[in-house]
Amino acid sequence: MKLASYRKKSPWILHYNAGGCNGCDIEILACLGPKYDIERFGMINTGNPKQSDILLVTGPVTKRSRERLVEIYAQMPEPKVVISCGACASTGGVFRGMYNCEGGIDQYIPVDVYVCGCGTRPEQIIDGVVQALGILEKKTKELEESVRLKKEAVNEGKQLNRRNIADEIKPLLS
Amino acid sequence: MNDYLIPVLLIVLAPIIGGLVYGFERVVKARMQRRIGPPLLQPFYDFLKLADKRKMIVHSAHAFLGIMHFVSLWFALGVLLLGGDLILVIFLHLLSTALIILAGYSTRSVFSHLGANRTAISVLAYEPVLIIIAVSIFMITGTFETGAVYLWDEPLLYKMPLAFVALLLILPIKLKKSPFDVAEAHQEVTGGVELEFSGLFYEAVYTAKWLDYVFCYTLVFLFAGSNILLGIGLIVFTFFYLNALDNSSARVNYKQMLRFSLGVAFSLAFINLLINILS
Ligand code: SF4
Numbered sequence: 175m176k177l178a179s180y181r182k183k184s185p186w187i188l189h190y191n192a193g194g195c196n197g198c199d200i201e202i203l204a205c206l207g208p209k210y211d212i213e214r215f216g217m218i219n220t221g222n223p224k225q226s227d228i229l230l231v232t233g234p235v236t237k238r239s240r241e242r243l244v245e246i247y248a249q250m251p252e253p254k255v256v257i258s259c260g261a262c263a264s265t266g267g268v269f270r271g272m273y274n275c276e277g278g279i280d281q282y283i284p285v286d287v288y289v290c291g292c293g294t295r296p297e298q299i300i301d302g303v304v305q306a307l308g309i310l311e312k313k314t315k316e317l318e319e320s321v322r323l324k325k326e327a328v329n330e331g332k333q334l335n336r337r338n339i340a341d342e343i344k345p346l347l348s
Numbered sequence: 349m350n351d352y353l354i355p356v357l358l359i360v361l362a363p364i365i366g367g368l369v370y371g372f373e374r375v376v377k378a379r380m381q382r383r384i385g386p387p388l389l390q391p392f393y394d395f396l397k398l399a400d401k402r403k404m405i406v407h408s409a410h411a412f413l414g415i416m417h418f419v420s421l422w423f424a425l426g427v428l429l430l431g432g433d434l435i436l437v438i439f440l441h442l443l444s445t446a447l448i449i450l451a452g453y454s455t456r457s458v459f460s461h462l463g464a465n466r467t468a469i470s471v472l473a474y475e476p477v478l479i480i481i482a483v484s485i486f487m488i489t490g491t492f493e494t495g496a497v498y499l500w501d502e503p504l505l506y507k508m509p510l511a512f513v514a515l516l517l518i519l520p521i522k523l524k525k526s527p528f529d530v531a532e533a534h535q536e537v538t539g540g541v542e543l544e545f546s547g548l549f550y551e552a553v554y555t556a557k558w559l560d561y562v563f564c565y566t567l568v569f570l571f572a573g574s575n576i577l578l579g580i581g582l583i584v585f586t587f588f589y590l591n592a593l594d595n596s597s598a599r600v601n602y603k604q605m606l607r608f609s610l611g612v613a614f615s616l617a618f619i620n621l622l623i624n625i626l627s
Pocket of ligand 1: 194195196197198199232233234259260261262263267268291292293294
């Protein structure tokens with residue numbers, strides 16, 4: 175066993191309902207039950223942003239929930255991954271165009287994995303979380319290495335400021 | 349020299365033993381619910397992962413109190429295993445709980461305050477019973493030194509069965525298990541006092557929970573005197589009892605908890621003490 179593989183073995187999940195119909199939330203709870211049992215991958219539903227790695231959002235952003243959503247996201251320590259769970263978290267779904275609804279959550283926070291379905295199936299959620307684990311590991315590694323070091327040193331004639339560097343290394347990251 | 353070997357080993361390895369107990373407990377709990385459950389080493393994976401996360405602290409005193417909670421708990425455990433004074437051990441344990449309560453009050457989060465309030469109440473619920481049990485042990489053995497209790501020939505369990513029952517009734521409060529887990533109450537106050545800890549500093553609080561397991565099971569072991577087999581039997585019994593209780597009961601509120609522990613557990617321990625004094 176590689177020592178570094180523990181990172182994938184203990185994802186703690188924070189579940190937030192931004193304003194959906196509760197259908198997806200029930201499916202998430204089904205994942206925790208005996209049939210699907212995601213605890214065998216070491217996942218726990220913590221409910222505490224300061225200790226969790228994966229933010230699982232269901233439901234569209236509403237005018238009421240947007241501040242809370244962003245705040246919860248900001249409270250999670252790096253590295254973190256966001257999964258939008260269900261059609262309405264991804265695009266607005268059946269709520270799209272309503273007076274209180276602002277559409278998918280990716281308008282406010284960066285989303286890494288989209289899980290489809292109106293009423294996502296537990297299998298899909300597990301699949302999404304497993305994909306998110308890969309992204310989580312990649313993000314952890316990115317935090318450790320400096321991409322700038324991969325490029326040659328800047329010589330005195332053309333020094334870059336930080337914004338230029340950010341533009342320059344963007345293609346390297348993707 | 350050899351007398352100290354086992355206690356010192358136990359003290360040094362206490363976090364690892366506690367982690368294994370916690371991991372095993374999660375597996376057993378999952379099996380009781382017909383789930384497969386996490387791997388045995390899951391707590392250590394969590395431990396390593398938490399070390400990786402970016403640290404966010406509310407303020408330095410908060411983080412410091414969290415770490416001191418861990419250190420003082422380990423110290424209390426050390427005194428208990430090395431055969432120190434039982435009353436001292438109980439108060440050191442109280443000190444470590446007081447530190448985490450202070451940490452809870454030192455933040456501005458409402459949940460943290462609620463958790464600190466509830467932790468303080470649960471201390472109120474189990475502490476008197478523990479003291480009475482310690483006094484009962486004193487009545488039988490004539491000393492508060494746990495070192496003498498480990499060597500006591502006749503198991504204390506036979507002399508003070510009611511006190512053991514009382515201990516079984518307050519252990520769920522101490523270990524924050526259902527039905528007396530108001531202090532932690534993950535669905536209501538999302539962990540209570542440990543809410544604002546993150547990353548490396550949460551690790552201290554998380555590992556302190558493992559130490560608490562070792563502490564509580566050592567208290568159980570005290571009842572067997574020098575009979576090691578009986579002690580192991582008691583520990584295994586307590587382990588399964590706690591998990592079965594945790595799985596099969598719902599949370600009661602703090603008033604019910606206080607009424608139960610001070611009404612039932614305290615009176616059981618007290619009757620036991622009276623019997624010990626009279627006989
Ligand atoms: S995707 Fe469908 S089932 Fe899920 S929360 Fe939205 S409306 Fe409900």
